[in-house]
Amino acid sequence: xxxxxxxxxxxxxxxxxxxxxxxxxxxxxxxxxxxxxxxxxxxxxxxxxxxxxxxxxxxxxxxxxxxxxxxxxxxxxxxxxxxxxxxxxxxxxxxxxxxxxxxxxxxxxxxxxxxxxxxxxxxxxxxxxxxxxxxxxxxxxxxxxxxxxxxxxxxxxxxxxxxx
Amino acid sequence: xxxxxxxxxxxxxxxxxxxxxxxxxxxxxxxxxxxxxxxxxxxxxxxxxxxxxxxxxxxxxxxxxxxxxxxx
Numbered sequence: 001x002x003x004x005x006x007x008x009x010x011x012x013x014x015x016x017x018x019x020x021x022x023x024x025x026x027x028x029x030x031x032x033x034x035x036x037x038x039x040x041x042x043x044x045x046x047x048x049x050x051x052x053x054x055x056x057x058x059x060x061x062x063x064x065x066x067x068x069x070x071x072x073x074x075x076x077x078x079x080x081x082x083x084x085x086x087x088x089x090x091x092x093x094x095x096x097x098x099x100x101x102x103x104x105x106x107x108x109x110x111x112x113x114x115x116x117x118x119x120x121x122x123x124x125x126x127x128x129x130x131x132x133x134x135x136x137x138x139x140x141x142x143x144x145x146x147x148x149x150x151x152x153x154x155x156x157x158x159x160x161x162x163x164x
Numbered sequence: 165x166x167x168x169x170x171x172x173x174x175x176x177x178x179x180x181x182x183x184x185x186x187x188x189x190x191x192x193x194x195x196x197x198x199x200x201x202x203x204x205x206x207x208x209x210x211x212x213x214x215x216x217x218x219x220x221x222x223x224x225x226x227x228x229x230x231x232x233x234x235x236x
Contacts, residue, residue: 024180025234031187032231038194039217039224045201046217049210105206143207164208 057081059149059161064089064099067155075113077102080148080159087148088113088120089157090131097157099148100134106141120145183230190223190230197223 064078076089078099086102090113100120102110109124119137120129127139134145149161197216204212 024184028184028187028231028234031184031191032227035187035191035194035224035227038191038198039220042194042198042201042213042217042220045198045205046213049205049213053210142203164206 057162059159061151062159064150064157064159067152067157070097070157073115075115078159081162086110087159089148089150092131097150097152098131098134099150099159100129100145101148101162103145104141105136105143105145106139111145180234183234187227187230190227194220194223 059081062078062080064080065076070076070089070091072091072094074091078087078089079085080087087099088102088111089097089099091097100111104111104122104124104127106122106125106127109122111120111122111127111129113119113131114121118131120131120134122128122139122141125140127141128137129135129141129145130137134147136142136144147163148159149163151158151160197220201213201216201220204210204216
């Protein structure tokens with residue numbers, strides 16, 4: 001009489017399908033772990049927010065350029081507050097300068113200044129930002145470009161802080 | 165009135181399915197809260213972060229309560 005159980009089944013007694021079967025209880029346990037991770041993430045964001053409010057970032061002043069080096073309508077690239085933070089300085093009028101972070105608030109692509117249209121353009125996903133206040137005009141960005149606080153003194157333009 | 169065991173099993177199975185679906189909805193709400201909290205934090209509107217964290221905690225507590233109910 002032949003054996004009902006093949007020899008290989010004796011050597012490997014685990015039933016693959018039964019072993020991979022996921023019950024609703026175990027699936028809900030997994031979902032609860034995901035819930036805890038999402039709660040932890042939101043809590044970390046809240047902690048970061050409160051930390052930044054309790055200990056605001058300190059910015060050092062940085063000389064960007066001489067006023068005479070930047071013509072009206074020209075954009076100049078500089079790095080502030082660190083060397084990994086590219087920014088754009090634009091001379092709007094003879095007496096008015098604006099500067100913003102060059103990182104698009106959508107997915108951090110570098111934005112380009114369009115002199116004719118007086119706006120910033122992100123070529124990655126066709127985002128546009130206003131020159132006056134950096135607010136998003138079109139495209140996927142929802143947050144304005146972080147503004148660099150400027151000060152003009154002694155014929156030079158200085159970066160003294162950053163506003164989100 | 166004593167229900168047949170098959171009917172009881174079917175009722176319990178429906179309840180388990182509903183509980184699982186509700187936990188999924190809670191997860192989607194928590195995901196939305198996390199996205200809004202990050203957007204608010206990065207965009208300077210930090211006042212939304214605290215309430216979002218509290219709401220996410222409430223969803224987590226509800227998910228844990230439902231999970232414990234399923235384990236019984």
